[in-house]
Amino acid sequence: MEANTKSLLIQMFEKWAGEEARSYVMLPPSGSYREYYRISGRSKSAMGAYNSDSKENVAFLEFSKHFKGKGLPVPEIYMVDESNNVYLQEDLGDVTLYGFLQGLRKDKEFPEDLVNFYKKTLTQLVSFQINGGEGLDYTKCYPRQAFDRQSMLWDLHYFKYYFLKLARVPFDEQALEDDYHKLINFLLEVKHDYFLYRDFQSRNVMVVNDEPWFIDYQGGRLGALQYDLASLLYDAKADIPHAVRADLLNFYMGELSQYTKVDEGDFSRHYYGYVLIRIMQAMGAYGFRGFYEKKEHFLKSIPYAIDNLKYLLDNVNLGVELPTLFAALRNVTESEELKTIGQRSSLLTVRISSFSYKRGIPVDVSGNGGGFVFDCRAIHNPGRYPEYAEKTGKDEEVIAFFGKEPEMAEFLKDVYSMVDKSVEKYISRGFKNLMVNFGCTGGQHRSVYSAESLASHLQHKYKLNVELKHVEQDMKKK
Numbered sequence: 036m037e038a039n040t041k042s043l044l045i046q047m048f049e050k051w052a053g054e055e056a057r058s059y060v061m062l063p064p065s066g067s068y069r070e071y072y073r074i075s076g077r078s079k080s081a082m083g084a085y086n087s088d089s090k091e092n093v094a095f096l097e098f099s100k101h102f103k104g105k106g107l108p109v110p111e112i113y114m115v116d117e118s119n120n121v122y123l124q125e126d127l128g129d130v131t132l133y134g135f136l137q138g139l140r141k142d143k144e145f146p147e148d149l150v151n152f153y154k155k156t157l158t159q160l161v162s163f164q165i166n167g168g169e170g171l172d173y174t175k176c177y178p179r180q181a182f183d184r185q186s187m188l189w190d191l192h193y194f195k196y197y198f199l200k201l202a203r204v205p206f207d208e209q210a211l212e213d214d215y216h217k218l219i220n221f222l223l224e225v226k227h228d229y230f231l232y233r234d235f236q237s238r239n240v241m242v243v244n245d246e247p248w249f250i251d252y253q254g255g256r257l258g259a260l261q262y263d264l265a266s267l268l269y270d271a272k273a274d275i276p277h278a279v280r281a282d283l284l285n286f287y288m289g290e291l292s293q294y295t296k297v298d299e300g301d302f303s304r305h306y307y308g309y310v311l312i313r314i315m316q317a318m319g320a321y322g323f324r325g326f327y328e329k330k331e332h333f334l335k336s337i338p339y340a341i342d343n344l345k346y347l348l349d350n351v352n353l354g355v356e357l358p359t360l361f362a363a364l365r366n367v368t369e370s371e372e373l374k375t376i377g378q379r380s381s382l383l384t385v386r387i388s389s390f391s392y393k394r395g396i397p398v399d400v401s402g403n404g405g406g407f408v409f410d411c412r413a414i415h416n417p418g419r420y421p422e423y424a425e426k427t428g429k430d431e432e433v434i435a436f437f438g439k440e441p442e443m444a445e446f447l448k449d450v451y452s453m454v455d456k457s458v459e460k461y462i463s464r465g466f467k468n469l470m471v472n473f474g475c476t477g478g479q480h481r482s483v484y485s486a487e488s489l490a491s492h493l494q495h496k497y498k499l500n501v502e503l504k505h506v507e508q509d510m511k512k513k
Contacts, residue, residue: 040121044072044083047114047123052079059083061398067251073126080126081113087120090177095253096122097175105166108159108248127248132156132240134405136273145279153275154286156240156247156267160232161290163249164260168230173257182231182258184219190312191215193319201326202373204366210359221355222259222312225305231258235266237273260291261302261309269310271317271339277346307351314344318367332401334376335467341368383461383499385454385469389428389486390506391478397506399470406470407457409450411481414442418480427508428483437484447488454489458497478507 045056054076062071062082072083086092102109110125132152139149173180199206233254241248264287268280275283284306288297318340324333345368348361367373386406388397396408417423417436426433437443454471461469471489473482483505490503 040085040119041072043116043119043121044074044085044123047116047121048074048076048081048083051081051113051123052076054079060396074123082110082124082126083121084124085121088177089117089120091253092117092120092122094175094177094255097172098252098255099124101171102163102167102249102252105169107163107167108243108246109252110248110250127241127243127250130242131238132242132247133237133270133273135242136237143274143276145276150279150282152242152245152247153267153279153283157264157283157287158290159247159249160235160263160267161287161294163232163252164229164263165294168257171230176256177253179256181256182227182233182262184223186256187219187222187312188215190316190319191218193323194315196319197327198315198318198322199363199367201322202367202370204363204370206363207359211363214357214360217355218308218312218357218360221353222305222308225259225261225301227259228257229260231256232263232266233258235263236270237267259305259309261306262313265306265310265313269314269343271314271336271343274339274342304354307347308353308355310343310351311347311353314340314347318344332468337376338374341370341374344368383458383467383469383497384502385458385471385493385499386502386504387471387473387486387490388504388506389473389475389478389482389508391482392474392476394478394507394510396474397470397472397504399468401468401470406472407450407454408472408474409446409485411446411473411475411485414446414475414481415440416476416481418477423480426480427505428480428485429487433480433484437481443481443484447485447492450485450489451492454493455496458493458499462497462499478505483508 041059045059048056056074056076058073058075060073062073068088069084069086072085074081074083096112096115099109099112103111110127113123113125115122135152136149139146179186195206195211198204232249232252233256234251239249239251241250264284268275268283284303288299288302291297318337321333321336321340324330325337326334344364348364348368384401386399386401390397392410392412399406417426417433423433423436428434428437454469457469460466471486473485473489475482486503486505490501493499494501
């Protein structure tokens with residue numbers, strides 16, 4: 036990110052909000068290379084975005100304006116600086132459909148409230164596909180105007196090179212290519228001139244006042260209705276039960292029938308073909324991010340995708356012969372290594388950091404978001420005294436100082452109580468990552484001591500992994 040982008044976004048915020056920016060926090064990275072920052076003032080907040088890909092920015096901004104004009108629930112764009120690839124948009128909060136789902140579910144249960152929210156989401160999907168596509172300038176699409184033969188080949192090759200090859204799954208190259216073209220011919224049999232959202236998954240649906248709102252549609256283009264439905268219902272880690280998927284498929288077709296005539300048998304047969312290509316596209320992404328870029332949390336989605344793939348192979352007849360492709364996919368589903376990849380460690384990992392507020396709050400690298408940020412600045416600061424100026428919260432003199440301070444003991448007692456509750460819940464539900472940050476003015480005394488204390492407390496009380504990092508002190512060593 037360019038050095039002046041922070042100041043540009045803050046200037047944009049203050050001009051839009053009419054008040055001083057008091058907080059500037061980078062959001063955890065997602066599957067894209069865009070960077071998002073929550074900027075807050077006294078009474079207003081907004082999301083600042085930076086993306087070096089100007090063509091993708093144009094697509095997002097043009098689509099946002101169009102959809103907003105259609106009354107669809109998408110973020111309002113407040114300000115744009117095209118020359119610097121930054122823009123300011125409405126802050127829809129932090130609750131995604133995926134997070135909402137995780138909060139409501141217990142084990143494999145899929146409560147009625149969740150089913151109803153998915154139905155609201157599908158109603159809006161139909162509106163995007165039919166109403167949203169009317170009058171849309173498809174020349175702004177990026178990287179392609181339609182999910183056509185070329186787009187499908189890109190996705191299938193993505194799967195071949197970044198998943199099959201990197202996972203060492205054997206296949207006949209030419210025979211696989213022949214099957215790819217047969218699959219594409221089958222998929223293109225259906226009408227494909229609707230708006231295709233492209234990445235219609237639970238992490239791109241926001242929950243705002245118990246209603247679905249939508250983000251990350253910049254990859255939209257012309258395409259078939261079945262693709263986005265497949266993206267949502269076969270979203271790997273959402274792990275929707277098959278009976279619920281069938282109910283939601285029927286609900287969607289009922290909603291769609293209010294706009295156009297639906298041949299349910301033909302729609303369903305081609306729908307499962309789009310489920311197949313969507314699963315393969317997603318697995319290609321997991322392979323690229325996980326095997327190639329070594330981002331472990333992407334590998335954790337692979338076992339869920341394999342379960343979906345196995346269900347498809349065992350229960351669906353597309354009516355088109357794809358022997359080499361299906362043989363390769365069957366090898367994927369039978370790989371014991373792939374079925375357990377990304378889940379080898381059964382222990383919860385708690386990442387604890389100390390930091391200076393001058394540099395900002397550390398970003399969650401696990402990809403989960405959330406966790407705790409504790410502000411230590413209300414505690415008596417040994418840094419005010421010359422004898423501690425060169426010491427840190429790991430030094431005996433500072434440890435002794437805090438041992439005499441009731442403020443620190445009371446603070447840590449409350450911290451332990453809050454963190455313990457999350458740790459116990461995370462362990463019971465099989466979650467793998469929790470982030471806890473401690474901040475103070477200099478990132479030297481109070482935050483370091485607190486981080487060290489919590490790490491010791493957790494290691495003595497629970498069976499888990501602790502990763503401890505002192506951001507400010509580590510930077511001083513470089």
